[in-house]
Every structure is written in C-alpha cells, then in structure tokens.
Amino acid sequence: MPAAVQAGEPAPSHFAGDPVSIARALLGATLVRVLDSGERLSGRIVETEAYDCPRDPACTAGRFHAARSAEMAIAPGHWLFWAAHGHPLLQVSCRPKGVSASVLIRAIEPLEGLGQMLTFRPVTRERDLSNGPAKLVYALGLNPAQIAGTRVDSPALHLRPAETPLADDAVRVTARVGIKEGRHLPWRFTLRGNPWVSPALPSMAVVGDG
DNA sequence: ACTTCGATGCTCT
DNA sequence: GAGCATCGAAGTA
Numbered sequence: 609m610p611a612a613v614q615a616g617e618p619a620p621s622h623f624a625g626d627p628v629s630i631a632r633a634l635l636g637a638t639l640v641r642v643l644d645s646g647e648r649l650s651g652r653i654v655e656t657e658a659y660d661c662p663r664d665p666a667c668t669a670g671r672f673h674a675a676r677s678a679e680m681a682i683a684p685g686h687w688l689f690w691a692a693h694g695h696p697l698l699q700v701s702c703r704p705k706g707v708s709a710s711v712l713i714r715a716i717e718p719l720e721g722l723g724q725m726l727t728f729r730p731v732t733r734e735r736d737l738s739n740g741p742a743k744l745v746y747a748l749g750l751n752p753a754q755i756a757g758t759r760v761d762s763p764a765l766h767l768r769p770a771e772t773p774l775a776d777d778a779v780r781v782t783a784r785v786g787i788k789e790g791r792h793l794p795w796r797f798t799l800r801g802n803p804w805v806s807p808a809l810p811s812m813a814v815v816g817d818g
Numbered sequence: 819a820c821t822t823c824g825a826t827g828c829t830c831t
Numbered sequence: 832g833a834g835c836a837t838c839g840a841a842g843t844a
Contacts, residue, residue, distance in 0.1 A: 657825070666825075668841095676840065693826045694837035705829060742826055786825055808826090 618767045620685025620759045627702040631658040631711040634700070635779060635797045636770035639716055641748040642763055649748055650768075651716030651738060654802045656794040657784045658732075659699075661708040666790030675785055678756065679708045685760045689752040690734055692786075695742035695750045700760055714741045714785070714796075716805040724749075740806045 618637075623630060634656050641649040661667040668676075682688050682701045688710065689696040703709040716738045718725055725747040731737050740742040745752075748765075755765055780800045783791050785808040798805045 659825075668824080678840090690825060691838095691839040692824050694824090694839070695826050696839090697825060699825090714825085736823070736827095740826070788824095 609782060610709050616729070618769060619761055620683065621729050622677055623685035623700055623760060624704065625702060627658040627660045627686075627709045627711050630700070630702055631656040632779065634711055634713070634767070635799060636774045638702075638768040638770070639713065639744075639748070640766050641721075641750065641767055642765075643724070643749060647721060649728055650719045650723030651744065652668075652719055652746075652796070653713055653715075654799040655713075655715035655719050655806055656797050657712040657714055658706075658711050659712060660702075660795075664709075664788040664790055664793070664795075666784060667708060679710065680706055682757060687726065687755050687758055687762075687765060689745075689756050689761060696745050696750070697741040698745050698750065698755075712741060713744065715739045715798075715804055715806045716744045716747075717747065717802060718747070740808070753786050777813075 616697045634653055637653050638650050643649065654790065659667045676690075679688055679690070679701070683705050684701050684703060686701050688699050688701050690699055690712070691697070697712040699712050701710050718738060725737055726734075729737060729743065729746040736743070738747045745754055758764065760767055771795055778797045778800055781794045782796045782798065783794060784796045785806065
C-alpha cells in the first residue's frame with residue numbers, strides 16, 4: 609500500500625497512483641472535517657471504491673473523449689465531487705491532470721462530532737447517518753463549492769492514517785455498487801462486519817470470501 | 819435552451 | 832425490493 613497512507617502527513621503527491629491500491633489503503637483511515645467554527649468532525653472510512661479511466665468500463669468519463677471537466681482538470685491528491693442523481697459524492701483524485709481516476713469514499717463510521725453531524729443530517733436511525741457516499745457528505749456539512757479542488761491535507765478536510773495497518777482478512781473485496789458496466793471488477797473495499805458499511809449490495813458475488 | 823442520464827436517497831410495501 | 836424525487840454534467844442544437 610502507498611506509504612503515505614500508512615503514516616505521516618498524507619500529502620497530495622502521495623495520491624498519484626493506482627486508484628485500486630489507494631482505495632484499499634484508505635480503508636481504516638480517518639476523514640477529518642474542521643468547520644469554520646473550529647468544531648471538529650471525524651469518521652473512520654469503512655467503504656471505498658476505485659474508478660480508473662480509461663481501462664475502467666464503469667468510469668463514465670472513460671466512455672467519452674472528454675471526461676467531466678472538473679475531474680480532468682484536477683491534480684492528484686485533491687478533493688473532487690461527482691454528481692449523481694442530484695447528490696454530491698466525495699472523491700480523491702489519483703492521476704495526473706488530464707486523466708480521470710479517483711477513489712470514491714462511500715461510508716464512514718462517526719468518531720467525533722456525532723451531535724453536529726445529526727444536526728446537519730437528521731435521521732431516525734443513527735446507523736443511517738453516514739452509511740452512503742452522499743450521506744457522509746451531508747453529515748459532515750461539506751459544501752462542494754468550498755471543498756472541490758482543495759488539497760487532501762487542507763485544514764477544512766483532511767485524512768489521518770489508520771494507527772494500525774488493517775489485516776487482509778479484515779477487508780472485504782466485492783464488486784462496485786450502482787454501476788452497469790465493469791461489474792466484474794472487484795474494486796469495492798469494505799471493513800468486514802462493520803455496521804456503518806452502506807446497505808447497498810454488490811451486483812455480483814463477493815470476491816475472495818463473504 | 820432543451821434532453822437525457824446517473825458512482826443516490828427516501829419512502830413506501 | 833420497487834418506485835420516484837432530484838439536479839449537475841454532457842450532449843445536442
């Protein structure tokens with residue numbers, strides 16, 4: 609796994625690489641959000657997916673000659689938002705400018721600021737707070753216009769590596785959720801047995817074990 | 819300006 | 832598990 613995600617300060621340059629490896633490495637890391645007020649919200653990343661144009665048939669941008677401009681224009685190690693069905697989805701760019709590839713953060717387990725998150729996103733069942741890619745964006749109070757294009761080590765939103773490396777058997781590898789093409793690719797990573805993983809089921813049998 | 823589509827979420831059964 | 836609300840981006844004109 610990329611050394612940058614194991615320890616130290618995950619700087620943008622460390623996210624230039626294979627999004628599949630980086631998606632696996634980001635599992636277990638902590639996503640830290642600092643509000644304008646100074647209040648700190650955080651959550652453990654329990655679900656990620658990789659998208660990698662042009663080899664990835666599920667990457668919408670890869671089916672066209674021109675990828676989505678915002679994604680194409682961004683350098684590695686920066687936050688970006690993919691819009692789907694009217695919802696913003698948080699991603700980390702992984703390839704040089706002009707190449708569309710990224711890691712989608714699909715679910716987090718709340719660690720700090722649970723009360724504030726519930727204010728941003730009121731839910732009846734606490735479990736539904738951040739167990740989906742758009743849900744966590746709302747729960748953290750992320751404004752795409754403010755965050756998109758900023759570095760992954762920005763004060764307002766940054767990453768903190770997992771303190772202890774994840775054992776391989778703690779990671780569940782499956783097909784990605786909600787796509788039509790590329791279902792055969794095992795590019796979704798979840799923490800096995802974690803209740804904060806999104807309820808969406810993979811459209812294909814579990815890879816590796818289940 | 820208009821049309822289509824989607825890496826979703828919510829609200830019912 | 833099925834139906835729909837929703838809106839940004841891309842394509843078409």
